Amino acid sequence: MNESNHPGKKLTHQSKFLFACHSKVSCFTDCCNDVEMNLYPYDIIRLKNRLCIHSEQFLSQYTEMEFDDGAWFPRITLKMSENENHSCPFLSSEGCTVYEDRPFSCRSYPLARSISRKCSKDEQKAAYYLVRHKYCKGHDEPQERSVEEWVRSNDIAPYNEMNASWISVDTLIKSFPFQQNGMSMSFFRLLFSASYNLDNFRTLIEDHLADKLEISQKLLEKAKKCDITLMTIGFSFIRQCLTGEKMTILIS
Structure with missing residues (x-):
């Protein structure tokens, strides 16, 4: 979401693409196994409230802190289950158990949203890109929809707004030369x-x-x-x- 040069085809809001995800697609839930998924603050709000637990319990039970090279502040990733498939902890045999409050990365795919970190929040210019995971058969489905329709039908707008605010703050955090042992x-x-x-x-x-x-x-x-x-x-x-x-x- 926060990369200004995301791989894939750049789209406008009116651009159309073929995609559908449902239980009859042969790869259904394959994308829910053994993945590294960043969680943003708004993702955490939605998930911990869905589970009716304190944010500290959610972070302890369902997430991991990852420090990129040279970073003094972590990014948060979803902790996969310790089973054979390393599946998402919210995955059941019937699909996602937190679907209405699923993280941004899940609800946005196959669209990736790119925001330049070089701008303030008020100056941010976002762009969408079409990405395609090799294992995903949803791209072979006949349903056509526009970017605008996908954003609306998956309730992505509030995530975009909250994530844009976070990117602005996260960029500021990254600009400070603290080390993990320097604060x-x-x-x-x-x-x-x-x-x-x-x-x-x-x-x-x-x-x-x-x-x-x-x-x-x-x-x-x-x-x-x-x-x-x-x-x-x-x-x-x-x-x-x-x-x-x-x-x-x-x-x-």
Whole structure:
């Protein structure tokens, strides 16, 4: 999602392609085995709420932290099951058990969305690309649809919006020259909570951070119940921590 030169055919919103995924396609659920899948903050919100568990439990039970070369802050990947196929933990014999809240990567395929990291969120220009996994027989199905139709029918728009916000913050994080041993663990945990472990971040706000956040009491009250509001506060808080930039939060 965050690569500006994604392999594949670049598409417009009106571009059409052939694809379908259903239980009668011969490769059904093959894509749910032995894969490395990044999870973004909004993915985690949707999944932990679907499972009705705390974000910390979700992270511990279903994810792994991956540090790319030279990175001081991790990306989060879905932890595969320890069975013969290394299958997705949410896969059953009938398919996906969290389908309505499946991660962005699952619902977007065969489309990949590319965003340049060189722009601010307001300047971001996104593009879609058609990708094709060799094992996927869904591309041989006769159903034709446009990019716009696929985005709408798979409810991708809210993921696009939230992921664009995260890419902007993640780019800022990557630009800071910390090393894993060059910052305090408490600071790392604070940024990690504001990014991925939002239920813990909510507790931190209630315990002692509220007085340090330059936001209204009304917004703080909303964040007690709304994870999207809380995530937006978290992203703004990260900017404040790394740049000293005053917190600016726009929430409808």
